[in-house]
Amino acid sequence: MAERTPESRHHADEPAAPLDEACARLLKLVRSRCPGLLPDDPLRPGETAEPVLTDPKRAATLINLAARQAAVLRADGRPTPEPEELPHAVLWREGADALLVEVGSVATRFATGLVTVLVPVRCDQVPHGRAVVEVEFVVGSARRPTGLLAATSEPRGPAVVIRRWGDALAALAWRAVLDTVGALAAATGRDTDGTALVPAALTADREGLSVQAQARHPVDRVRQGQVAFAPAPGPVRP
Template sequence: MLHLPAGDVAVPTLDWLAPLDARARLATGAAAEMVRVPVAIANRLLRTTIRLVADLPPRASGATVWVQGDSELLVDALAVQLTCAPALVTVGVPVTCDQLQNRPAVIPVPIAVGTAERPAGLVMATFDRLAGPEVVTARWSEAIAAFAWEALVHLAQQLSAAVGKDAAGRPLVPAAIGAEQGVLLVQPMARHDLSVRITR
């Protein structure tokens, strides 16, 4: 069982996670060991963490209706899946609408990230216009891409928090998100001290 701030998730193994000792605290700006999450486990965790992104109550179905002007899009948040290739995380967002005759389409959101050898921090990029049915992507590309990005970042935040805490007792935060074939990479770290000290 993995204990995330978003909730407990049953996972078959935790050998991919190296949490800090319960009493250990990372110094300001220090990094923990890289978390290498097999994509099957990342997807299992995503089903829990995405509830917060989609603002879904516990035990609610994943179906949410997005409204933009006179258009509506049904998004199945709990069926969102990610895949990982070197330097690329693709988040598949299942959607449907009347114009698709209620047949679901999965809109892939390719997000360029770093790798273990070439970290990119939290710098990520995707396309302005996503691939998929024109009736969906013409109006909804920006919203779908933003949802996919937030789901990925929130998953990284939850994983970092599961690793441990900083010297002030706050959960660790992601310093970098990356990908390898079939593996999501998250680099947890202690927050930097951004307080301003003025001395005279």
């Protein structure tokens, strides 16, 4: 078998030669016939990937997991528990008020341009002690893309719950959706710096949740080994 000469070898730190038309067509065919067999090429700064659709069942499962993670986010920076250790319910307290939020039973419905997160809650002030609060987000659709913009109104549910906990429940639901979108974008691929892609657009319909990922723009690129965040300096002593 013929051996490549040293001059013909390609080094990782050298730019690859552009693909000829036949090779590009073959690569496209392999990726379409055998998805996942070859890694996607890294995106250049600002480039977008093809939208990835996640079916309703899987998307709802991811949002449920994200809600459970959001319920135990730690301000001290410690990692959240493993999925099997995440809580299925959390108790919110403020003064004399309390609400049990069943994060493990969070469900999600999808329609054209709509994502509705259903959050079961428990307290003594609602009939039978349990109710479901619906938080609806108006997002983009295939015919009416809106990027990552979303709108919501007051959650639907018992007035006694909405009046006291409506904003917090809406924030929990949106955090779960946003974390899910971010995770799906990151799983799509990486940019030329090796950094995970970020979400650029979100659409919804009865087929599920569609996320379009994008490589970071040059102004906010994060290169390997680069310090993105550093602790604030302490007070200057005379």
